[in-house]
Amino acid sequence: YQAKRDRTGVEVYESKRDSNTPDRLGLLGDLRRALDAGDVELHYQPKVRFDGQVAGLEALVRWVHPERGKVPPDEFIAIAESSGLMPHLTEYVLETALGQVAKWQAQGLKVPVAVNVSPRDVHTPGFAGAVAARLARHGVPAGALQLEITEHVLLEDPQRAADTLAGLTGHGVKMSLDDFGTGYSSLVHLRRLPVSELKIDRSFVARLAVDNEDAEIVRCTVDLAHSLGLLVVAEGVEDDETWERLRDLGCDAVQGWLVAAAMPAEETTAWLRARGSRGWQRPADLAAARA
Ligand code: C2E
Ligand code: MG
Ligand code: MG
Ligand code: MG
Secondary structure (H helix, E strand, O other), X not given: OEEEXXXXXXXXXXXXXXXXXXXXXXXXXXXXXXXXXXXXXXXXXXXXXXXXXXXXXXXXXXEEEOOOEEEOHHHHHHHHHHHOOHHHHHHHHHHHHHHHHHHHHHOOOOOOEEEEOOHHHHOOOOHHHHHHHHHHHHOOOHHHEEEEEOHHHHOOOHHHHHHHHHHHHHOOOEEEEEEEOOOOOOHHHHHHOOOOEEEEOHHHHOOOOOOHHHHHHHHXXXXXXXXXXXXXXXXXXXXXXXXXXXXXXXXXXXXXXXXXXXXXXXXXXXXXHHHHHHOOOXXXXXXHHHX
8 A cells, every 4th residue: 555644644545456455455354344244235226217117226335434434336346356255245235135125025115126246246156046045035026136237247257157147037037237338348248148128338328418429329229229128227317308318219217316316225215105106207397297
């Protein structure tokens, strides 16, 4: 690590990119302890169709470090990935999410939940069976669980990844392809991965309303996904103009701050109840209806 001193003379650590700095090792130990103590939380972000229907919720992990405050998921997930802690983190997230789905079902709120899984998980022997056993233990039907994967699962041993994913879909678990369009995107992947949903990465959605090239990429992705029978979700939708563009391009559902940011479980329950059977309505539409 690089030890720096701020103006008050207190040492401030800056993590470097290599994986074994004391800083990262420290965070790793803290994360392990936080998981054991149940100090890691899940927040839930709705996926909403253009008619307002809530298509599902995505579970997003949140960790507040006792001294450092909020640690961004991208940061600690990278640490978990490179250290072997990932399977433990994923077990924790699945366990928490399925417990919450069971609670919501008992309260009459039947909403599917998506959990992000990393390539590490998909390559862990026995992963598909472990997920099925966990579903059974919680009494949650497989259709209420979705797993979000990225194309990175195919980078290493694509055959084993394909077998695991086939095992999961065989149990009735739905698969979603996250962050589509970034990194190693290839049309071949779409054929090899048994997914029923494709999520267009926020980087294409963000400038959709102002950038013609991004709009064309989104248009082609939507058409391609539909021709393969996939549902298309756009992530990172922050404003009405983007929402309208996506609707006109034939996208199926959106996720983003326009609808709601990820919320703690209690708040999500209240959000779902307040929307009721009408689902989510755009503030712009509600205002127009009142006028
Ligand atoms: P992701 O799965 O693509 O999740 C979407 C990210 O975009 C989330 O960031 C979410 O909070 C953020 N987001 C949602 N709507 C908007 C919006 O309108 N505008 C903007 N600017 N951002 C928005 P978050 O929670 O920081 O998570 C980052 C990534 O960390 C996730 O990307 C996912 O890859 C990973 N992650 C989160 N939770 C888990 C988990 O439980 N397990 C694994 N393996 N990965 C996770
Ligand atoms: Mg995701
Ligand atoms: Mg995503
Ligand atoms: Mg993303």
